[in-house]
Amino acid sequence: MCGIFCVLTLSSAPFEWDKTVYEHLRRRGPNSSQDVPVKGACYQCLFSAHVLHMRGFLTPQPIQDSAGNILLWNGEVFEGLPVKPGENDTAVVSQRLMSCNSSSEILALLSAIHGPWGFVYYQKAGEYLWFGRDYFGRRSLLWKFDAEVKALTLTSVGAHVSGHDQSNWQEVPAAGVYRIDLKAATEAGSVSFEIYPWDHAGNSISSCIEAILESVPSGCNAVMNQSGLKLTSLVCPLNMSIPESINETEIHTNSHFSGKELEELLASKEQMYEVDHLIAVLSDAVRRRVQALPLRVQDHSPLTPDDASVAVLFSGGIDSMILAALADRHIPAHQSIDLLNVAFKLQEPRKQNKSAKKPPKHKNKPTDSERDVADSRTFSPFDVPDRITGKAGLKELQNMNPERTWNFVEINISQEELQKMRLERISHLVHPLCTVLDDSIGCAVWFAARGTGYIMEDDSQRPFTSSAKVILTGIGADEQLAGYSRHRVRFKTSGHEGLIQELAMELGRISSRNLGRDDRVIADHGKEARFPYLDEDVVSYLNSLPVWKKADLSLPRGVGEKLLLRLTAKQLGLSKSAILPKRAMQFGSRIAKMEDTHEKASDKCTRLLTG
Structure with missing residues (x-):
């Protein structure tokens, strides 16, 4: 588990991030902190991670592979991907992502993971920025866009500033994962998200996109990916069957039972x-x-x-x-x-005269x-x-x-x-x-x-x-x-x-x-x-x-x-x-x-x- 942070700016102006946010992120991940900057032709990214060591060898993040891809991973792989004893699941996910050659392969990989996750992934080939949360949204991920400096921020935790617009930070909807084409964003001078939704049985894609659009930061826009690709849910649909002959009215409503x-x-x-x-x-x-x-025993002394x-x-x-x-x-x-x-x-409770005392009312x-x-x-x-x-x-x-x-x-x-x-x-x-x-x-x-x-x-x-x-x-x-x-x-x-x-x-x-x-x-x-x-x-x-x-x-x-x-x-x-x-x-x-x-x-x- 860790605190992850990424800021994408479409200008050359230096970005100054909130020190309060940094402190919150550091408390989430006390075992390792590291920043990795990336500069494109007309954009720049800063990736920052603060790791809570939970599994295998301590793996500092952001983790950068030999191809130049960068992963921020706030999650746990409980099943779905083979993680050997002693291995770190962040390293495993990074290696598997590096082997993906298409969007459909990335989606298949994420769909296979049992466990909570929030992630940001810079895919160097093609210059794409992926991010999102698991099917249930068990890990926090927030976003906001600063139109003045054309900066999109993604972070595990934000900060409340008294007197400021409360809608500034919003939670990234756990309705899918998102991809930004960084070259296209640079050319357009604006940020657009491609949506890769979860395949929610019974819910239309249009309703999913509608829910996402309500949370898209002001100054950005989101569109369904043109290939119609979706993440496959590991959860079966809800049984909607209705009993044929079961009493539909509540009994014992006002009764107290011992x-x-x-x-x-x-x-x-x-x-x-x-x-x-x-x-x-x-x-x-x-x-x-x-x-x-x-x-938490660092000196190999006996457990108490x-x-x-x-x-x-x-x-x-x-x-x-x-x-x-x-x-x-x-x-x-x-x-x-x-x-x-x-x-x-x-x-x-105030002391009362016994004669004036009323029996308590118990809901x-x-x-x-x-x-x-x-x-x-x-x-x-x-x-x-x-x-x-x-x-x-x-x-x-x-x-x-x-x-x-x-x-x-x-x-x-x-x-x-x-x-x-x-x-x-x-x-x-x-x-x-x-x-x-x-x-x-x-x-x-x-x-x-x-x-x-x-x-x-x-x-x-x-x-x-x-x-x-x-x-x-x-x-x-x-x-x-x-x-x-x-x-x-x-x-x-x-x-x-x-x-x-x-x-x-x-x-x-x-x-x-x-x-x-x-x-x-x-x-x-x-x-x-x-x-x-x-x-x-x-x-x-x-x-x-x-x-x-x-x-x-x-x-x-x-x-x-x-x-x-x-x-x-x-x-x-x-x-x-x-x-x-x-x-x-x-x-x-x-x-x-x-x-x-x-x-x-x-x-x-x-x-x-x-x-």
Whole structure:
């Protein structure tokens, strides 16, 4: 993983790039930094890369081959191309690209890669500049065009400048890859992108191009490549079938179920083939992402429980619990796993007279495990819902494998620290996204990924900072398995057909709504986000299933949403977490309580815009 940067200028004027951007890029890649300039007849390019060493021998970037081609590669090859143990995948991709003699061969190579990537590639023969993101957009890539100096900039991360036009930076759409003919651009005095779209089953090329044109920087234009070439997706199309005779109306809508009742309801469901198959593909996805990782031990001294190579963004909810349980299968037992649990400080409730006290209104009734923890404690400003379920989840994991050291990292954030780091760092990383939801999730993920907090030892807190370079995150589970409340609303109003449309939309927009932001935020700590639920094989399997095998929203919360995943958790021995209802990170961590409670998630966030 790395921070990549390229600026193309069609003038001879020297380009001065933002030092803030450079610092963000350097933090993404602390192990190696290097710049390579290229001068054409009437254009110039600067390629800059900052590498986080993850695999094989450290390979500085930009990597320049014997033919003069230059590659900036921010990605991982998990499958699709042969990468031998000890080899660096950047070097492998560079060698394979050098052997490509046509655009179709380049597209075939990129189409074969399983894993996240963002890249910029200077193809010296023909003088072309290629760039783009993988099918899901799991790696960030931004662009902007400065018309005054005729400069196009491509970068993993930008910078927010207070008072400037927020649309200056935009995310490169993960709808395909792009090629610039540098000689043609020089002659025309303007930048034009040729689009090579992903072959999205069911989506027309015209709709794909329309989506791209909405994000093309002002002063540039984009056209479909004249050969009609496309990238071939590794993901099978979404199963759109509708059940013939399944109850389309939601039942149990206003009912509250105890944990025992939910367990019994879940136990009555049998989907053994689907559960076993999902465990197999998801376990493989986790294995590919947690094995053969470097540890932060430089002096060859024995490993300690503090030396983990993998961490999990951990709320104790079903998504993160399954990732932790599957990681346990593939990481050697003597290595620890860090569970990163973030909480934002609560205000202590005011004392009230018992006679004046009204019973609390629970939109979502507390689960048995939450109630057990709450009943046995006095008020703590960091006992947010995710902390409570996280501790309950820790006990389940310890019972599953008591030999493993599970570092449950309690990351406690005050409002003062939140405001300080949002201003200094997070507002730049979230940019160009700018909603209240982006602020809440971006801040929560940034502090969680930093991994600085406490772990409990002998009933006392010990300061602890996670050393893990890889962070597993559960994003993609809710989008594919109907985990959000809006999925219930859509099912109630439009039945299975509406639910399927909603799920198709969720996966289609995940690159622009979530993944670029999360990559920028996590990578700021010199760590790499990995998304097992968005592994190509996992998505293909879930896409192949009819929607009623994945979720049954006629069942109550805590069972119906993500039904297949709950059955999977139960099969893995995670009985308590299998029936926890979905709780969004901004509410579970209580960051939303720190800010204006009257805001809507889709509102522009003034805290980001004025940061």
